[in-house]
Amino acid sequence: MSGLDRRGFLKLAAAGALGAGLTACGGGSEGGAGGLSLRYAWWGNNIRQQNYMKALKEFTTQNKDIQVEPEFAEYSAFQERMTTQMAARDVADIFWIASPQVLTYHKSKLYRRLDDIPTLDLSGYSKADLDSFKLGGELNTMPFGIFVPVIRYNETWAKEDGVELPAVDTDWDAWAAFLVDYTRNNPGKRKGMAYEPDADLPFESWLRQRGEQLWTEDGRAGFTVDSTRAWFDWWDKLLKAGAVLTLSEQEGMSPDWALVGKKVLAKVGNSNHIIDDAKMFPDQRFKLRPTPVAAGAQAGHPFLYFPRMAIYQGIDDEKVQAAGKLVNYNTNNVAMLKTVGLTMGAPVNPKVFEQSKDFAGQDEKEMLAVVQAAREAERKPRFEAPPGTSTWRTAMARVAEEIALGRVNTADGSKRFLDEVQAGIERTRK
């Protein structure tokens, strides 16, 4: 080896160390000169990332004294990062909350109260609304969207195949019978739906119609083995009748829409998904309808699900006003929604809800209508998932999978699922 190589090695070492160091130094914050800097953390895909970056920029142009440092990641990556940040107590000033974690974070006092921040305007909400946002009697998270459980169907295909859907208030069995019938007779060899017993909002809808709850006010599982079993049975029957996709056809639980969208007439899910999902099949028109209603369903069974955001408990005091402003822009200002669209559901603020109808596209209008109906219905209170249940959906998907594979029957599977959920709750209660 010649001397040059050794010198080169050294030079490269020096240059590399220096270069890396310098760049790392320069990399601190998005803003810099003057003003406050807020960290804002959210999740989604590239389109949502772009839209929110744009909206945050618009916010900072209007508020010259505030800088926003965006912290973005895809949904599961977001949670990984959030976990690490929580352990180090180094959480973003404003962050979105993944649904299973709402009360877990609450229990660990991650949220700052919101009703003492003058820049966050709560006047647009009724007292009943505000009460329904509270956790443990305190307003410390801000809903920024509404989802409801729905059945989404491909209207284009329904017309092509000449099928008539059952009435909107049809019960689960009639809907199942329709799917079986559709699968047998449609010329495109499509199936009725994907196999999704792990769809959380529809399952909750099923429970509430039977007078049960997903979670109780005192932080327990509010459902019985019987109701869960009935739910799995309903799906299992569809699966055995060939009216829903097999796990092989849909490549596992929680299938990708891009893959199953071309194989099914309908699917259960959340109302907001229509907005991104419909775009993947631009030639088709999608419609929403509420989930079926069991005969003799309990009054007050409809419910709204809120995605929430919060201000971090450990935020610097001088940043609170600015953070309030940004949360306010997120929740009470139609300008933000015009930029980011309605992928996170219908606006919660009633005034913004009305305003959003003006710019909503056809899919968004479809979603707003179904949310509005639920909003006007009688609703019993709904409670969030208690600490220790952050993996309940995984547990449910596992059981649903094993039922589909014939490895466990619906009775044992339901029992195991409930046991697992309860064990998780117990562990954190100790």
Added chain:
Amino acid sequence: MSRVSRLHRQGGAAHVFLIPWWLGLVLVTAVPLVASLYLSFTDYNILSTPEFNGLENFRRMFQDEYFWAAVKVTVIYVLVSIPLQLGFALLLALILDRGLRGLAFYRSAFYLPSLLGTSVAVAILWRQIFGDDGLIDRALSVFGLELGSWLQNPSLSLSTLIVLNVWTFGSPMVIFLAGLRQIPEELYEAAKVDGAGIVRQFTSVTIPLLTPIIFFNLILQTIGAFQTFTQAHVVSGGTGGPANSTLFYTLYIYQQGFTNFDMGYASALAWVLMIAIGLVTAVHFVLSKYWVFYGDD
């Protein structure tokens, strides 16, 4: 120079050489390691302070069916995929080693899968190959075999991950190639002069001199296989499904620690894994005395 003073002088120099290593050990490795050992005896959900709970976490493992599922998956994976991967790597390295034109091309081509390795795109590629109506499914259906998606079949899904590991045989292959280059040409010449044929050269020169490299690859690939995470995470979407058939041990640690926030249990699981790897490695080292040949000893 007396042996003692030499040892002394080298000891001083050694500690200068080892300054970065020492710093790294203390700052980056040892402290977190001790922290995780402590956590393994606690109930720690990341958000609250850890509470000492003795051997509870370890006791819990014995009754945890997912733990046993994870152990089974990981052991099968290590036992099957390591010999396959190293066998392939060695075979290809030997084929490529001596004077073949286009060597650079082949080496790059075989290495390509390792480059792609664990990217998000692999999940989609694997579905394209092993999924329902994928390449394999369509090929097999010609012979009347309708297996559907391998990824969704609990008895086949692990094999797709073994294939993925074998597919990335490029990295041990490169190490084998580098090792083959280290073998002095003179030894082959000498063997030829002694009248050794290709086979004899292979068994008495190539293989013995390559044993340290084989051992090196074996140790590291084994440790790596015990720790397989990203592939499993990407291909099963983090679930370890179907029916826990790809629930790798580290995936389960990850689920407990990062999704279930049960960092105490996750730490205990990690320590059990570490001890297991340590034992396997120790056995390898003991056995290595019988087959690994170091030039300097």
Added chain:
Amino acid sequence: MTTATLETTRRSARAAVRRRGRRDLLKHLGLGAFVLLMLYPLIWMIVSSFKPDHLILTEPGLIPSEMTFDNFAEGWNALNRPFSVFFANSLIVTVGAIVGNLFSCSLTAFALARLEFRMRKVYLAITLVSVMLPMHVLVIPQYIFFSQLDLVNTYYPLLIPKFLATDAFFVYLMVQFIRTIPRDLDRAAWIDGSGPFRTFWYVILPLMRPALVTTTIFTFIWTWNDFFVPLIYLTSPKMFTVPVALNSMVDSETQSGVGMLFAMSLLSLLPVLIFFAVAQKQLIRGIATTGLK
């Protein structure tokens, strides 16, 4: 040597070349087929990246019915800033990591393989043990450490460990390589009066070149592809490395943007591939010039 014997030697040499040519042709055919089989997934990915999104999953064959460059154009700008930013970030991290590993691991390996001191075996064992640590339990204490130093959202948490020989894999790799270098070489240097530093610098380091190149290649690839650690430490999108940026393009729930993902994944493969192609030439030359005499 007479002309006649020279002629015979030449003729037999030519015959040998011909024989070898035939054998090589067979070898090439076999290897070529194997390469195709191995690379089929990649080829499919390349083809797919030129297909419109809706055709990628519906049209499984290799010959596209429609071609487009949209995936590249859209993917390049899909994240508010051109993808070149992420390439630059990845390059900084990767180069830093390579330099760090070469520097710290070679020093450590030399001491562990060649110098005699008390507890050497223990140190070696510790190194090996640290290869066995599952990273997920170390991540949180490490993160707490770096966040206490206020280094989150900088590249330091990714680089500092590399300068501290924490990639025990490479230490071990280099130790194994040094052990294959005949002891006589450094004994000779020793007799000539070289101390350990001169011996390391003038005798061992040059001979370690294959191991150094291997370390460079692997560090490059692993750092370039690393996802979890950069994800946790780099929060701001403008600091993202390529894998973190790629991951933030796809939604785990829907699979929109598969085409863009493929296109950008391919582009992100290019630097690694080019690097590998160049570095392996380097590897051959390194061995050819130093040899092992």
